[in-house]
Ligand SMILES: [Zn+2]
């Protein structure tokens with residue numbers, strides 16, 4: 001999730017992992033690699049993704065927070081609807097970057113119950129003539145289905161890098177084309193719920209919750225330590 005809201009209390013006090021010590025910051029918070037920002041990276045547009053950076057992250061299997069190559073274990077955040085579609089829409093992360101991101105994101109941390117209401121309100125031009133903000137309207141591609149909606153339940157899962165496969169769903173009349181992590185034939189390790197669904201969110205068919213209950217009953221000896 002890249003919907004950090006720097007006005008949320010406590011964010012800037014989060015310990016920053018070594019991997020992110022050189023990353024740009026805004027208000028004390030790390031600006032994720034895929035977050036749209038002015039040329040001055042300390043001026044992000046929270047809640048908007050930069051399309052070219054996002055494409056690089058998918059194509060080269062980079063971490064969406066630090067932008068470095070993913071290694072042995074990849075952490076993916078997903079919702080029950082993603083699992084039903086077998087496609088996780090959030091690019092993977094290093095475990096330590098994921099932990100930082102989930103703690104900093106007010107939706108994933110459960111501090112707020114709605115997705116960012118209007119990311120466009122920050123799309124103002126800055127004074128830097130070399131800044132890309134003059135063409136942003138053509139290069140942003142954030143999925144807008146979430147804007148302002150009540151947050152669903154979110155889960156964390158780990159995948160070995162060898163199982164981290166990127167696919168593009170070409171969509172149909174009602175679903176736009178989407179790139180994501182292929183969840184078919186993949187065993188989700190260390191699966192846990194990181195936030196509950198907010199009031200009013202779609203809670204139908206939460207198969208991830210059922211998987212967790214099953215593993216609690218029967219154990220899951222394959223989990224990484
Ligand atoms: Zn700018």
Ligand SMILES: [Zn+2]
Nearest residue numbers: 063066094097
């Ligand atoms: Zn990372």
